[in-house]
Amino acid sequence: MDPGDTFGALFERGEKADMPFETALTKALDLRVPVVAAPLGRGTSAEFLGAMASSGSFGFSALAHMPEDTVSDELAKMHRATNGRFGANLTLVVDQRKRLASALDAGVRVFSVWQGDIEPYVRIIKDAGGLVFWTVGSPEDAARAKDIGVDFIVSQGREAGGHFVGSAPTMSLLPSIVDAARGVPVVAAGGIADGRGLVAALALGACGVWMGTRFVASKESANHRGYKERVATARATDLVETEIFDPVGQECPHWVIRNSTFNKWEEAGRPPNGQRPGEGDRISSFPNGKPLYRYNAAAAWDTMEGDWEASPLYASAAVELIHDVKSVAEIVAEIEATAEAALVKTSHLRTSR
Ligand SMILES: Cc1cc2nc3c(=O)[nH]c(=O)nc-3n(C[C@H](O)[C@H](O)[C@H](O)COP(=O)(O)O)c2cc1C
Numbered sequence: 001m002d003p004g005d006t007f008g009a010l011f012e013r014g015e016k017a018d019m020p021f022e023t024a025l026t027k028a029l030d031l032r033v034p035v036v037a038a039p040l041g042r043g044t045s046a047e048f049l050g051a052m053a054s055s056g057s058f059g060f061s062a063l064a065h066m067p068e069d070t071v072s073d074e075l076a077k078m079h080r081a082t083n084g085r086f087g088a089n090l091t092l093v094v095d096q097r098k099r100l101a102s103a104l105d106a107g108v109r110v111f112s113v114w115q116g117d118i119e120p121y122v123r124i125i126k127d128a129g130g131l132v133f134w135t136v137g138s139p140e141d142a143a144r145a146k147d148i149g150v151d152f153i154v155s156q157g158r159e160a161g162g163h164f165v166g167s168a169p170t171m172s173l174l175p176s177i178v179d180a181a182r183g184v185p186v187v188a189a190g191g192i193a194d195g196r197g198l199v200a201a202l203a204l205g206a207c208g209v210w211m212g213t214r215f216v217a218s219k220e221s222a223n224h225r226g227y228k229e230r231v232a233t234a235r236a237t238d239l240v241e242t243e244i245f246d247p248v249g250q251e252c253p254h255w256v257i258r259n260s261t262f263n264k265w266e267e268a269g270r271p272p273n274g275q276r277p278g279e280g281d282r283i284s285s286f287p288n289g290k291p292l293y294r295y296n297a298a299a300a301w302d303t304m305e306g307d308w309e310a311s312p313l314y315a316s317a318a319v320e321l322i323h324d325v326k327s328v329a330e331i332v333a334e335i336e337a338t339a340e341a342a343l344v345k346t347s348h349l350r351t352s353r
Contacts, residue, residue, distance in 0.1 A: 021339075024185035025152065025208035028131060029085075029110065032056025034208030035198065035335055036187060037215045037328075038162075039089035039112070041065045041314075042301035045222035046074075048215075050081030051328035059215075060087040060112050060133075063099045065298065067288060071099050075106035087133070092116025093252075097124075104128050112154065114165065115252065122149050133187065137165030137173070139180035146182045153181055154210050157190025161213040161316035163254040163297075166190060171204075178205030193321035195339025199346070213318040216299075219327045224300035224308045230257050234319040244276060245297045245312035257313040261294055283307040 039062035052059035087110035114135035157170030188201035189210035284306030300308035
């Protein structure tokens with residue numbers, strides 16, 4: 001590889017990196033690349049997780065988006081597609097003990113938790129011999145992770161796509177969390193879309209990256225194709241920070257691409273929840289037939305009928321780096337090539353003086 005290469009030239013030549021990475025993350029999950037796909041709501045299908053596992057990386061399913069009585073079947077499909085190489089995410093704003101029990105019964109041993117009181121869940125997972133990732137947004141939480149028994153901290157910068165807990169952007173939050181983590185390895189999330197972001201995160205002390213928006217725009221994700229195209233064509237200026245797509249009691253801000261629901265709410269003078277325009281509009285139905293109303297937190301999925309554009313189009317400023325919908329294998333190969341290029345370029349900046 002020529003250090004004078006542009007990043008684009010590397011992809012055009014289809015050049016692949018031959019530099020494997022070894023970090024606490026790759027060792028714990030037996031990965032070739034320190035890359036994890038964030039849970040993507042209904043977008044995280046068995047096919048998507050299978051593609052992540054085959055690429056030498058790893059993905060997390062989003063259990064909160066599965067009705068409790070479907071969790072066992074869904075996880076069995078994911079188990080088959082990945083040969084057991086996937087994790088499960090629990091959003092702890094509601095009681096998730098039944099979903100956790102089903103996941104443990106299904107053989108899942110890698111979990112990600114966030115929001116709410118994580119301690120009882122961590123105890124159950126550790127007693128079952130599992131591994132726990134905890135998504136945090138402040139150095140104060142990071143400092144508690146070791147005593148709680150957390151294996152990996154996920155530092156979620158405030159630019160992260162979807163709901164976020166980060167108190168500061170990745171560039172400043174990540175090193176402050178690494179400093180506070182008391183040796184617990186830290187994975188970086190928020191605004192990362194390629195290998196340059198991976199190398200930057202490693203330089204800031206992370207052991208890997210956790211990426212959401214980039215993988216929404218992948219061929220295998222089960223997100224709606226219109227949503228994927230919006231991610232691939234949006235600019236950062238199309239993003240808005242809001243709290244309108246809030247599941248009950250979550251009170252957690254989120255980044256979305258501006259859409260018709262946000263515009264309606266803005267035109268109405270930004271009223272509080274309960275007075276938002278069109279709250280009773282049925283925009284679609286869930287696969288089990290239940291109505292899906294405007295402002296629901298569910299992101300548009302592949303077979304969704306009705307007004308998919310009215311649903312939250314979660315995305316981060318990483319859209320500045322995402323211009324197409326590619327396969328997971330191509331995305332991971334691009335991460336490797338750009339990471340290697342970034343390492344070569346930075347090594348050439350050093351002088352012998
Ligand atoms: C469509 C979508 C759905 C998400 N759903 C969840 C979720 O259910 N649980 C969770 O812990 N994080 C969720 N996140 C946030 C991610 O875990 C992660 O923090 C974020 O995507 C990282 O920023 P990035 O989008 O810039 O890569 C979601 C993100 C997106 C884009």
